[in-house]
Amino acid sequence: MSNTILNIQNITKSFPRVIANKNVTFDIKKNAVHAILGENGAGKSTLVKILYGLLEPDEGNIKLNNKNFKVNSPAEARKQGIGMVFQHFSLFDSLSVKENLILGIDEKMSYSDLENKLENISSRYNLPLDLDAPITALSAGEKQRVEIVRILLQDPQILIMDEPTSVLTPQEVESLFVTLNALVKEGRTILYITHKLEEVISICDTVTIMRSGEIIDTSSTSNQTAKTLATKMLGQKLDDLKTNYGHIKDEVNFDVKNISCDFNDPFLTDLKNISFQVRVGEIYGIAGVAGNGQSELMDILTGENINIKSGSITFDNKKIEKYGPQKRRDLSISFVPENRLGHSAVPELSLSENILLSQFPKNNFINNGIILKNNVDDFANNVINEFKVITPGNDAKASSLSGGNLQKYVIGREISSKPKILIISHPTWGIDAGAEHSIRESLIELSQNGTSIIVISQDLDELIEITHKISVIYDGNLSKPFKTSEVEIEKLGLLMGGKNE
């Protein structure tokens, strides 16, 4: 077939405990957006890393334009015409856009050539850039543009995009899609890695669905719906999630008033007069593009940072803004920060040991400073069973779990103690649709049993799906709350971009 650019034949790659890719075979057509859809742990990243020279397959071969293709490093892959934009940006924050672009070039190029090329790329593909701006000053969408331009400088035939929309506002997503369409029109091929079903349907031509390392199906997206894709991806049907306002009580149990906080740090966002109230049983969403003060706010809500300039947090009629994390847990406040590895869990420790990071008064884990191992193990087993965490056992290291499994475990740990309020940041960041669904389901269930939940997330779809009220954080300011069932997405999108008319 002449219009096939990449043949992937019988690729198998195994790791000590798992087979990440089992006999993976499919073709990618030239001049199209080809989606690879699958849960985390389905083997998407492994496959892409093989294509980009980061991993070596155990078996199988790849043909690029009908010629054998084998690369040992990303640099070689780029030379052969494959570029990749990672989910997590690899830019130097303190350098300017231009400097970052220069650093990314493999071959020698004169300065004026570079500028010409950049101008050309910017205008052709709808990628406006301020070359002299420092990376810190850019939004996530702009940073992604820098990454894309950096790859386009090498003129790749195939561009791999790994979960590209996870950090973007709806408007930025639109503009990314315009760019991708322009690239395809030029004859380039895009390999689009995602777990978002809607995106596959709206932008991709062909979709390859992976599940536990194997290819389930490769087909055109034209006759697929989100439902059919989800069923194939998960091997099972998902129930629709329903948000219900009936169980929410009028009583406010978490009251944040006029919190301000200055950091004097160019890498942190000052918080400005943040106020919001959460009622019993309510799920309160805080939307916003990354870097607008979410993690700073999270630290203040959890008590990891108690150095606020002014304002108060009231919970159960107690002023708690000066309480540290343990004192807040003692009041039955529970939290799950954004980062699993190294923040809400320690990768080097076993699942059992990770239980001890978060102790509530009800837990009987410690007696006179001595750890009661049986109680901790029982608790861990309980979380593993109840939240369907896939792991060989409670002695497995946290680092051995896939992102979704570890997140289920961490959230399970927090929910199991039946907190009065759960404060959670990016509950489904970077995890697969199956785990995502089960986490959202358990959050909704928790709220129906009377727990208030604060969800900070960049994933607007997620917030729309599960929250009762939603407000937007932009540059350290929090907007007024909107009832989720009534708010227009457009409105939220504008607020996320700092436009408030």
Place this chain on the structure above:
Amino acid sequence: MNSLFPSIVSRSQSSGLMNFFVPIISIVLTLITGSIIFVLLGFDPVYALYTFFISPISSTYGISELFVKATPLALIAIGLSYCFKNNIYNIGAEGQLTMGAIFGGGIGILFHDTNAFWLLPLMIFAGAIGGAFWGLIPAILKTKFNTNEILTSLMLVYVALFILDYLVVGPWKDPFGYSFPKSRPFSESGRMPLLFDGLRVHFGLIIALFLIFVSWFVFAKTIFGFQLKVSGYSPKAARYAGFNQTTLVFFAFAICGAFAGIAGLAEVSGPIGLLYRDISPNYGFTAIIVAFLGRLHPIGIIFASLVIALTYLGAEDAQLFLQIPSAVGFIFQGLVLFYLLGAELLINYKLSYKKLL
């Protein structure tokens, strides 16, 4: 065909087996390099290695000496593991040892003509306080002013050594000592009891084993040990958990200082019997190697302390029988540390011989 040089590939999970083998690999590589050095110096490597590693412990006296040297090393190393587990790089155990010797020895000098059962326990207690006090200085500097504990603890070693120097040539000089820079001898009840007649191995060994056991319990079973570990692996997770990191830093330094102080006191009240300038052949620094060679594990530290103690004895025998400067002992210690740090790579990475295309 395989390529000549292996490439380094990251392991998906750190290897438990390698964790165990790394110390052994590094000791084997040290022996190989050591024999090459002996050959270059013109000695028969088999004879030289025998002189260095076997002959020192081929008598009861030799084995007793091995334990005499291993006692302070093990005691300080187990103390250091409280710091190292918490990712605090306390390099100043030598100074904490010296301060322990000064505090505890000071009590011994004060009561030089008293014979009472309480004297030695009081000296041990004072030694622990002295070491802990010296350890807490870098702890305060670190937590209050965010200074680097590597520099402050190291510099305090020299301060402690100068204080000892001043004391033994000044106020604490033995009035009947013909102006030698040394103190009065301690009274009989201010000395560590010997475990066996005619051998120098003393009660300090029992103290060391007891504290190693206690430390094993603390590391394995208590929430304090868990907090040290979490704070070492990931300060952010410790903050999330609400562990008080300032307190952890204080405790780690205080415990390490106290252990080193007891080791110092055990030296001066054990084999030495008085205070003078050179109470420690760098035990405080060498214990860093012991701690890492023993992988910060109590059992590992016991074995590592014996291995490193042997390099001290071997160096003396080498000087005696081969006329090699005893500094060769330091070469061996350095080699062990060098290979240990190198071989650590194997825990998280493996070598793979890629097939050439």
